[in-house]
Amino acid sequence: MNIGLSRDLKKRIGKENVKTDAADLLAYSSDATHHYIKGRPDAVVLPLTVSHVAEIVGYASKRGIPVIPRGAGSGLAGGSTSSRGGILLDMKRMNRVIDINKGNFTAVAETGVVLAHFHRLVEKERLFYPPDPQSMAVCTLGGNVSTRAGGPRGVKYGTTGNYILGLEVVLPDGSIIQTGGSCVKQSVGYDITHLMTGSEGTLGVITKVITRLLPLPEAKKTIIVKCRTTEQAAFAVSEIISNGIVPSMLEYLSLGAVALMNTLLSPPLVTDGEAYLFIELDGSPLQIEEESLRVKAVCEALSVMEIRIVDDKKEAASYWKARSSLYPLLMSFLKKVIVEDVTVPRNRIPEFVKAVEKIAASTGVAIGVSGHAGDGNMHPSILMGEISDEMEKKAHRAIEEIVACGLELGGSISGEHGIGIQKREFVMREMGARQVSLFKAIKEAFDPKGIMNPGKIWLDGGKNR
Amino acid sequence: MNIGLSRDLKKRIGKENVKTDAADLLAYSSDATHHYIKGRPDAVVLPLTVSHVAEIVGYASKRGIPVIPRGAGSGLAGGSTSSRGGILLDMKRMNRVIDINKGNFTAVAETGVVLAHFHRLVEKERLFYPPDPQSMAVCTLGGNVSTRAGGPRGVKYGTTGNYILGLEVVLPDGSIIQTGGSCVKQSVGYDITHLMTGSEGTLGVITKVITRLLPLPEAKKTIIVKCRTTEQAAFAVSEIISNGIVPSMLEYLSLGAVALMNTLLSPPLVTDGEAYLFIELDGSPLQIEEESLRVKAVCEALSVMEIRIVDDKKEAASYWKARSSLYPLLMSFLKKVIVEDVTVPRNRIPEFVKAVEKIAASTGVAIGVSGHAGDGNMHPSILMGEISDEMEKKAHRAIEEIVACGLELGGSISGEHGIGIQKREFVMREMGARQVSLFKAIKEAFDPKGIMNPGKIWLDGGKNR
Numbered sequence A, B: 001m002n003i004g005l006s007r008d009l010k011k012r013i014g015k016e017n018v019k020t021d022a023a024d025l026l027a028y029s030s031d032a033t034h035h036y037i038k039g040r041p042d043a044v045v046l047p048l049t050v051s052h053v054a055e056i057v058g059y060a061s062k063r064g065i066p067v068i069p070r071g072a073g074s075g076l077a078g079g080s081t082s083s084r085g086g087i088l089l090d091m092k093r094m095n096r097v098i099d100i101n102k103g104n105f106t107a108v109a110e111t112g113v114v115l116a117h118f119h120r121l122v123e124k125e126r127l128f129y130p131p132d133p134q135s136m137a138v139c140t141l142g143g144n145v146s147t148r149a150g151g152p153r154g155v156k157y158g159t160t161g162n163y164i165l166g167l168e169v170v171l172p173d174g175s176i177i178q179t180g181g182s183c184v185k186q187s188v189g190y191d192i193t194h195l196m197t198g199s200e201g202t203l204g205v206i207t208k209v210i211t212r213l214l215p216l217p218e219a220k221k222t223i224i225v226k227c228r229t230t231e232q233a234a235f236a237v238s239e240i241i242s243n244g245i246v247p248s249m250l251e252y253l254s255l256g257a258v259a260l261m262n263t264l265l266s267p268p269l270v271t272d273g274e275a276y277l278f279i280e281l282d283g284s285p286l287q288i289e290e291e292s293l294r295v296k297a298v299c300e301a302l303s304v305m306e307i308r309i310v311d312d313k314k315e316a317a318s319y320w321k322a323r324s325s326l327y328p329l330l331m332s333f334l335k336k337v338i339v340e341d342v343t344v345p346r347n348r349i350p351e352f353v354k355a356v357e358k359i360a361a362s363t364g365v366a367i368g369v370s371g372h373a374g375d376g377n378m379h380p381s382i383l384m385g386e387i388s389d390e391m392e393k394k395a396h397r398a399i400e401e402i403v404a405c406g407l408e409l410g411g412s413i414s415g416e417h418g419i420g421i422q423k424r425e426f427v428m429r430e431m432g433a434r435q436v437s438l439f440k441a442i443k444e445a446f447d448p449k450g451i452m453n454p455g456k457i458w459l460d461g462g463k464n465r
Helices: A001-012 A022-027 A050-063 A117-124 A141-147 A192-196 A231-244 A254-266 A284-300 A314-323 A326-335 A345-363 A389-408 A424-446 B003-013 B022-025 B050-063 B115-123 B141-147 B191-198 B230-242 B254-264 B284-301 B314-324 B326-333 B347-362 B389-408 B424-446
Strands: A043-045 A067-070 A089-091 A097-099 A108-111 A164-169 A176-180 A205-212 A219-227 A248-255 A274-282 A306-310 A337-338 A366-372 A377-384 B043-045 B067-070 B087-090 B098-099 B104-108 B164-169 B176-180 B205-212 B219-226 B249-254 B273-281 B305-311 B336-339 B364-372 B377-383
Touching: A001 A043, A001 A050, A022 A043, A022 A141, A043 A345, A043 B205, A050 A067, A050 A164, A067 A141, A067 A205, A067 B377, A089 B043, A097 A117, A097 B141, A108 A117, A108 A141, A108 A231, A117 A141, A141 A205, A164 A192, A176 A192, A176 A205, A176 B424, A192 B191, A192 B424, A219 A231, A219 A284, A219 A314, A231 A248, A231 A284, A231 A345, A231 B141, A248 A254, A248 A314, A254 A274, A254 A314, A254 A326, A274 A284, A274 A314, A274 A366, A284 A306, A284 B284, A306 B273, A314 A326, A326 A337, A345 A377, A345 A389, A377 A389, A377 B314, A389 A424, A424 B176, A424 B191, A424 B314, A424 B424, B003 B043, B003 B050, B022 B043, B050 B067, B050 B087, B050 B115, B050 B205, B067 B141, B067 B205, B098 B115, B104 B115, B104 B141, B141 B205, B176 B191, B219 B230, B219 B284, B230 B249, B230 B273, B230 B284, B230 B347, B249 B314, B254 B273, B254 B314, B254 B326, B254 B364, B273 B314, B284 B305, B305 B314, B314 B326, B347 B364, B347 B377, B377 B389, B389 B424
Parallel strands: A043 A089, A067 A089, B043 B087, B067 B087
Antiparallel strands: A097 A108, A108 A205, A164 A176, A164 A205, A219 A274, A219 A306, A248 A274, A248 A366, A337 A377, A366 A377, B098 B104, B104 B205, B164 B176, B164 B205, B219 B273, B219 B305, B249 B273, B249 B364, B336 B377, B364 B377
């Protein structure tokens, strides 16, 4: 333990907001994956105010100490872990919702507010904040902004970036700026708001978020579709979208995923299909009535095994609850799960699913394919019942092939999880050397000392080592 | 005329694509305002391919020659004019629509495609590209991206930035990058796509645009509301929005604006109200039927003078055509019109409108207030029947006060026109010195030689003089 550092931090923001016990540092050494552990922070601080953050970052800046911002630590790419000591900023205590403005359809909240709590507050006002990463019960608004997080509702509503109007940011030199604002339209110079969005803590610390809101849709309806084959399901997704129907959620689930989710469902779904679609429509009651019939017609024309429109609200909610519990369920009975996050243009999903099946067979790795199929964001998951060097090698080969396949289909290596540590090796492949050199030049412009979340997003060079 | 430059350019991209006649250079010295003329370009080139652009920018980079990208020159802030010679890139000939992908809801187009033409092509496929700057008959997709352009549909659909998934960009050193991609979700490093969006040609030349599309709404309905007072109209806007109704357009027009538009309307609107709302709802027929009744109820409760639901499609189209012709109409009978672009949170519109009326009275300047009220983006226009030093001084005072008022209400100095030359003096006031220093650091990172569209966005310092 670094006694000088501990003392300095406690002096600055109070000893109750600083943790340096070995057990605490260990607890903060990984994110939700538990497998991107590169080191431990030297100290964990839990700031209560933006002044605390500015104070700590200013202190770190003067001494060249790494600073790692962290929301709930529910990320899946190692983005909020320490790669070489430093001060980890746990932002969870800055969790006030400051304003919900019904006349302007906007909200202002501190970075550490838990997403599900934020959802509840705005929905109480008949307003709607669409982004819904499946970790919403724990993840924070600021963490969502940092990773440009998405979720099932991306198909209709886009991701976090589409709802962020402005930010309060502590820059790497400890100064505080306010980007964007409370207007849905703004064209005043460079868009620092969206440059920060998705920057994974490498350009500064997000302390406050101004979000755009929508009116809460009046009604919603869930439809469960059982398909004979994975291909049939993938094709159904493509057909629904091509017919101009945009559900609020359109999830693709493998037989294995549904079997797991069945542990939470009563009655369980009959697992005689190879793949399932969970669909939600939202809008006015009349509109979703009409759309559900159109979804039904599209699926019937493809001769799927079963289409069930779920009228009971509790039953519908139980399916979505089970869906959002999929990752913890997987983690509870496997040694290691690597969740891929490749996104492809939506009409390429059938090809992608087929390719992933082939990759599983050829590499000898179990891969469960689920994902937000409506927007092309798939989560093939490498399922490891045991961990060995050989398994890791196979898994890595499978991931490489999945990534290559996604890029070949015109897709992207990450839809909503971000790069963190996990995908650093593939960034160059998608973005090209010249664009990565721009990333580095931007990093240098914001953070010349390279203290912010080092070792994330790209592998080599610059000050981000 | 610079003979060496002319010869060099012609050698590189063919003499038919280079203009250096004095008359041509004069024609390119201003945008649609005709009053932000600071100088003339030394040459105008009309590239046909991205290689042409890369060739020209590479050439300019080696010699430190300014490069000014330009779409249709329909901007209102002087952003596409030359402030000190240089090469003006007229992008209009790069105007192919390369792909409209119905299965993925995306399109790929070259930068110079005219927006109205793009609208027609995607709508033929029952798809929808919402951004609708009122110059859409001439303005280009690339110009829209450069200024983060909006339009009336911003209230429901946001602005250009919300629909741009990726770009092809020629960087200031002549290299070519591809940002973003064809997926609606992407979280791979810094968002260069949205950093370029709204950067007004100061970071590179946009040569290709990948847009997100929506399904084309099945139906739309126009409602004309006549209000006793400007305040009543402003309040009606606020009430409609607060009731959770989000029209596809919600335009606020002064009596003067409607009187002008009447020259294009047959029969004309009766001009006995002080302000008018032009409203369009879109969606399924049932949905807009229901919503139009709700709009009617809100307006009736406020005792407006008249609410007319326009059932005839041709008549409805004539109102929107007249609306989009407002600026040319103003220009045809006044010596000078300065269109302000201040945006305020939507629930602050009544206060803003009242304040602008006071500013007009106290400065002795005629100000017509119209705008995209639904999203808070107002266009108070300084109307000058004569031009004199005294008038210019008064106008500037009025603008200063309008800007100050907008910022005080939590608004922004530009909603959709951008900064260009017009608003440079106010950027610091909205963004603060630290954020403007970040703008400059980003500029330096992209364009160390400072060749791209110098003199725009901010006033002082750096390489952007």
